[in-house]
Amino acid sequence: MKDISTSINKVDNEEKISGQAKYVADIKPEGMLYAFTVRAKIVKGKILNIEYPLLPEGYFVVDYRDIPGQNIVKVIFNDMPVFTEKEITYLYEPIALLVGPDKNVLSKLIEGVHIVYQEEEPLFDWIDSVVHYHFDKGEGKRAFSGKKIIEFNYETSYQEQAYIEPQGFIGYMDGEKTTLIGSIQCPYYVKKAVVQALGESEDNVRIIQATVGGAFGGKEEFPSLIGCQLAVALKKIRKPIQLIYEREEDMLVTTKRHPSRVHFKAAIKDNKIHALSADVGIDGGANIGLSGVVLSRALIACTGAYTIENLDISGDVFRTNTVPNGAFRGFGAPQMFFAIEMFIEHLALELGVDPLVFKKDILVKQGDYTSTMGIFRDPVLMPEMICKAMEVSNYQEKRINYDALDSYKGIGMSWFFHGCGFTGSGEKNIIKAKVRLKKEFDKVEILIAAVDMGQGVKTSFRKLVANILDIDIEQVIFNNPDTDAVPDSGPTVASRTMMIVGGLVARATEEVKKRWAEEKFIVEKEYEQPSYIKYDEEKFKGDAYPAYSWGVNVVEVEVDKFTYQVKINKSWSFYDIGKAIDERIVIGQADGGLAQGLAYGYLEVMNHKQGQIMQKNMTDYIIPTAMDMCPMETYLYENPYAYGPYGAKGVGELSLIGGAPAVAKAIEQAIKRRVFKIPVTPEYIMELIKNG
Amino acid sequence: MAKIKFKLNDKFVELDTDPNRRLLDVLRDDFNLTGPKEGCGEGECGACAVLMDQKIINSCCTPLANVIDKEIITIEGFSKTKKFEVIKDAYAKTGGVQCGFCTPGMIIATESLLNKNPHPTDFEIKIGLSGNLCRCTGYNLIIEAVKEAAKAGDGLW
Amino acid sequence: MVEAYLPKDLDECLKILNEKKVKIIAGGTDMLIQNRSHTGMSIGYRNDVLYINNLNELKNIYEDDAFVYIGAALSLEKIMESDIAPKLLKETILEMASPAIRHTATLAGNIGNASPAGDSLVSLYLMDAELEIRSINNTRRVFLKDFIKGVRKITLESDELITKVIIPKLMFEKAYFKKVGPRLSDAISKLSFAGAYQIYNNKITDIRIAFGAVNVTVVRDRLLEKKMIGKTIEELKGMIDLLTSWYDPLIVPIDDQRSNKVYRKEVAINLLREFIENLI
Structure with missing residues (x-):
């Protein structure tokens, strides 16, 4: 058998090089509407009044009042509203979506939104600590007494992910099922956030990954925000809607590396x-x-x-x-x-x-x-x-x-x-990754939520399974994750995809190998933390x-x-x-x-x-x-x-x-x-x- | 509104439309040619690149008025050529493709460069690709791909 | 929706200019960005526009004994490919934007924009470039330096069109353009510099110095240059501190998202030093 490291032609080369790969902006369902975001024009304060222009037939405002579930985006720490109701905490904070069929009309309407604010003094100094951690090793502070001390300060600035494809989703209602197709790293993050914002059952939310034009962490948690906004709009309007940022909006409002x-x-x-x-x-x-x-x-x-x-x-x-x-x-x-x-x-x-x-x-x-x-x-x-x-x-x-x-x-x-x-114990306590392999005749399908955002997941996972089974890579199927089809193998982040998810897939594949003679079956594996790993998050120990x-x-x-x-x-x-x-x-x-x-x-x-x-x-x-x-x-x-x-x-x-x-x-x-x-x-x- | 005629991927086309529209929108919306992408909308990233009279241009910065009687080739049209096959194989072989969003533009830039200069030096390749931003690769494998294409396609350009 | 005029030839173009109030668009690369609206929407021009890019009369380049004449709608790339365009101009163009932009952008467009960071302007000022400007009843010639009046301010009447950029044929011992951008290509200048000189019998017979993006428009001072003529290289090198003090008050850059005024000023002076130090 060949050394697995030996390179092969990436499975998505053909469609990407020829321009056939479908990114979210390339997907246009019949009768699709567009969504523009109404944003705060002040840095900090309260909204006293919003006056929307008279909307022509077929145009809609979607704001916090339309949220059927919780007005909070489920991330790790839940403190971001889907649409702000009153409090403005940063410039361009999202207030509402304006949705309709013609961008020319939308861009006029958005100019006609009048918001009265009560401005407050914004805070830019680093004084409001909202998370504080401390830990020691060895003698801790005591080790410094009586010793010669040398100290310096270091500073780093923002960095923008600058993926070449800006953020975006399109969505549509499939019966009662809110369906979003997006440029995302973490299908299940979006799903869980949408379920919470809509107050919906799991079965009525479906998230599908489009080809992703670069992410680098920028499409880890941010898409949950706009996914929720779009889902709320879909529930209200019940027509296909596109919410795609243009570069300037993306640069101004999406998350960046912490200074x-x-x-x-x-x-x-x-x-x-x-x-x-x-x-x-x-x-x-x-x-x-x-x-x-x-x-x-x-x-x-x-x-x-x-x-x-x-x-x-x-x-x-x-x-x-x-x-x-x-x-x-x-x-x-x-x-x-x-x-x-x-x-x-x-x-x-x-x-x-x-x-x-x-x-x-x-x-x-x-x-x-x-x-x-x-x-x-x-x-x-x-x-x-x-x-x-x-x-x-x-x-x-x-x-x-x-x-x-x-x-x-x-x-x-x-x-x-x-x-x-x-x-720490994130894998074990929060993520609990599951992977599934479906064997049918001479083919095996990999069912995981890992996203290929350019780093080659589709190729390397197919290769991994093919190699273990000693079969042709063509016999291994890997489609872009769709939460209706794949189990939650966790987000595509933290350099975990090959090591953790790949590890599980490899174990599942070993089982497939043993049972290869059977025609059709499914193998599932769930993450088990190596027994030696013990971590106390509070104490950093x-x-x-x-x-x-x-x-x-x-x-x-x-x-x-x-x-x-x-x-x-x-x-x-x-x-x-x-x-x-x-x-x-x-x-x-x-x-x-x-x-x-x-x-x-x-x-x-x-x-x-x-x-x-x-x-x-x-x-x-x-x-x-x-x-x-x-x-x-x-x-x-x-x-x-x-x-x-x-x-x-x-x-x-x-x-x-x-x-x-x-x-x-x-x-x-x-x-x-x-x-x-x-x-x-x-x-x-x-x-x-x-x-x- | 005006009648705008140009050649698109080997066919003459005529539209009755606003000459102030961007070529990129016309390609994507009217002809469903979604290979050219919008990355920045202001001529910095090159994801929207197409060939106009054999040379790379940014379709996001090109008003339709400036396309009259010109020949436009998008990645969809170019992908039917032998030169494309050579460039494609070179990109695949060197690993010049990651997320793929810049790739159609890079392929167009490669073609435009080799058209003018079939045997570019490393420095000339860098100049040729300098209007196409890629955030995934750090460019080295793309530069290798252009070199590989020039070598494998010797005589084609 | 604004009207777009698409003249078939120069006569029709001048006629439209005479009758209508329009914004002139050549390659359109910069105008489009300045008037960007949304993806899928027409360019958000605020006035009716006139497209001149299809006028073949404006796409030629030729020379006589004294000048090179460059048509207003000739692309930057075509100028670079031409055998008769001045070397300094070609080298400057290579520093501008990217191949894709150079294939459509024009010199006249860069001039009409009159941005303080317009790279070509620096070398064009250095070479005493002139413009041919036409209206339906008139043709005039004006020095570029007199045409540009400030940030995005030009002296072009509403019925007029830049038809040619006219560059004197000059001989220099050495001439170069140096762009200081935030990266090595495809970027707007933080500042730029052009320097050129001619020497005879060890004495300076012609010396020209221009700075871009450190004032509302290109900085070039002919009186200061005159004071250097007749000096030997050694004399000039010996008076470098004096020279920089001459230019100091002319260099009044600003802070913006690309750089700051302290840097722009210091580097502008450094580039002057570099130019003088490297005279041979």
């Missing part, structure tokens, strides 16, 4: 790090939503790829009157790894120790305790990966050469990991993740000494992802994640001014073009995880995490200054150079 601030303090003993304290703040925006979970992933990653015995860690989600922030590939880890990678480097320099020596000394080893006193159970290949990284990138020689004052060149290296799957993927990025840059513009010349990446189910797919994930991570570090600028996002289109929000990206060399390491299919661990998020610190360190060398925030823009570089 963060990290204050690190180290206690030094014998010129080594004895204890670390972190005070972490993230800006949740106007609703909490997923922010608490994002914060907890960030906090757990507080030591980076290093073992530090004594910890005193706390963090807050701050509520502000800005657009709610949410999931984005990496989910808190990119913020924290930037901060800790810079801090450890800065610490070594403060102590007069070669950063490489300093870091190697505390690098995590197999058997070490994690920040939450879990255990890194599997082998850690980092020393081997680092060694290779330094060799192929010629790191040390370049490091010496670029130290010359006028080189304006730099090389930077980051070390990082990603905890695979949900944090125990194994927060069943497994870890690891990475090393090396990045080489050049800074223009007249314009301070950064050019990335080359990158080298080294990833331990357990086992690649398809090498080319993994390389694609590696390249794409790194591009997003690098751009997060030096290119992508997003900010708000008085609650207004300033970069409202793709002209102003700058993501890399082909000209900006560098050649990328990627090396994969096998290090099988016992419960992953063929040993596979998480892939999707890992490659985004190391980009920002690697590029920031390379820029530090090029400009001979320390960097404390990202993105490291030319404007920031100028400031650093001028201020010495």
Whole structure:
């Protein structure tokens, strides 16, 4: 049998390359209406009165009064209304939908909506803590007394997912069944949210995934909001309706990566790090939503790829009157790894120790305790990966050469990991993933809720099953998830799809294999947590993740000494992802994640001014073009995880995490200054150079 | 309203419509050619790209008035050609496709580039693709695909 | 719904201009974005429009002894492909937008837009470009610098049309355009710079310096340039601080979503330094 890593032609290449794949905007049921969103024009306050224009025949307003169930979007923390009733907590908060057949009429009608507000003073400072976490390891706070203290602050800014396909759904009533087809990562998140908003039975809500034009976390929880809005409209109007955002609306109102601030303090003993304290703040925006979970992933990653015995860690989600922030590939880890990678480097320099020596000394080893006193159970290949990284990138020689004052060149290296799957007991307590395989004659259908959003789920899962059964991939069926057909195998998030869902599918497939002689049957499997995994969410104690993927990025840059513009010349990446189910797919994930991570570090600028996002289109929000990206060399390491299919661990998020610190360190060398925030823009570089 | 004539995917077409409509909407709504996508609606992302007289343009930024007597080829039309087969195989082989939303535009950009320059350097490929944003791939595998197409399709362009 | 006029030839076009109040559209790439409405809806122009992109009379490029003449509706890409377009202009165009935009956008459109960040304007100012402007009864020629009056302000009468961009044929020892964008391609400039010089017997005989996006329109000061003529390269290099102090008051950029004024100013001065330091 072939090594499963050997790449095959992706099963959706043909339809995507020829333009035949159907994305949500390409689906147009007969008699479809359009929905425009009426939005608040103030940042904070109350609605005193709304006056809608006289609606022509066939046009409708849909607002909170039409919600049959609860006016709350079911996310992890339920604090976002489907339509606001009175309170405005951020600019452009949705108030109602205007629905009708002609966009020309709708755009006139929407201008005719008059809202009287009572404005209130908005809050943008990070003072309203709505989630607070704290945990210790070892001696905690006590470890700091009498020790030499070194402290620094780090800051990260917004990042926009910038999927090329904006958010959207179309929906229709199928008898009494509210049916939505959408660009989504999590069919069952949307379903549960719609069931709650409509107060409907499970049977009367059906969610179908259209081809997804990129998501990156942006289509994790946000679609639940507009899915609920559309469902309410469908119930009222009972005709097919399209609710698709255009770019500007998408940029202004959808969730983004949380801006963060990290204050690190180290206690030094014998010129080594004895204890670390972190005070972490993230800006949740106007609703909490997923922010608490994002914060907890960030906090757990507080030591980076290093073992530090004594910890005193706390963090807050701050509520502000800005657009709610949410999931984005990496989910808190990119913020924290930037901060800790810079801090450890800065610490070594403060102590007069070669950063490489300093870091190697505390690098995590197999058997070490994690920040939450879990255990890194599997082998850690980092020393081997680092060694290779330094060799192929010629790191040390370049490091010496670029130290010359006028080189304006730099090389930077980051070390990082990603905890695979949900944090803590989420899989066991909340998700309870189920998978189903249907065997009929010589065919097997995979029935799971995992979404192919470009990361290759359709190919890799068919390949996985075909490989185990030793049958042709054509004998394995995988359709886009439809909640009427597939069980809830959980959301397509947290780098869990192959490791967790794939693991279950592999187990189910083994059973199919045993019973292959039977003509028709169904196999179902449900998630069982490995028995050694025990985690206390309140206390942040125990194994927060069943497994870890690891990475090393090396990045080489050049800074223009007249314009301070950064050019990335080359990158080298080294990833331990357990086992690649398809090498080319993994390389694609590696390249794409790194591009997003690098751009997060030096290119992508997003900010708000008085609650207004300033970069409202793709002209102003700058993501890399082909000209900006560098050649990328990627090396994969096998290090099988016992419960992953063929040993596979998480892939999707890992490659985004190391980009920002690697590029920031390379820029530090090029400009001979320390960097404390990202993105490291030319404007920031100028400031650093001028201020010495 | 005006009578607008142009050639679309090898057929002459005539519409009696508003010349101020965007070519993208006409293709998608009037001809059900949904291969060209709207990603940004302002000429930044290139997902809406089509060929006009063999050259890439953004159909979201093209008023129908500017298409009169021109030849437009969308991905649907281009996918019937031999050059397409070569480009398709190259993208498949290198792994240049992920979510696929930018892909039809990338294929059009590749064709437009190779039409003008059958043996582009890496730098020329980057320029050729510089108006097509991809958020999934980091571009390297797409650049490889263009190189592969140029090689495999030697003599076709 | 606004009216769209689709003239068949230049005469008809000028006649329409004479009779109607219309907005002129060439490639339309920028006008469409400025007047964007919703997906599926017509472009949201506020006035009737006149499309000139189908007028073959406006699509030629030719030269005489002294000038290169570029038709108003000739695409940027066609200018780049031409053998007679000035090298500096071609290099500037390569920095503008993307291949798809360059295939339809025009030089006259970039001029008519009069955006402070219009890249082509910087090099055109540098080369003392002129415009041919026609109305049904008149043809006039005007210097670009006199045509653009401010941010999106131009001196074009309602019956007039830019028909040609006229660029003097110049000889430079070296001429270049440097764009400072937020990324390496397909972006609007934070600022830009163009510099050119000619030298004879080790003395500067012609020197030109222009900045984009650091004032309401392109910054170029001929009096300051005159003060540099006759100097040797070494003399110019020796007076670099004085030179930057001359330009300092002319560079008054703004803060916006793409950059800030401190950066724009500092880098504009840096680019001037770079230009002078690299004189040879």
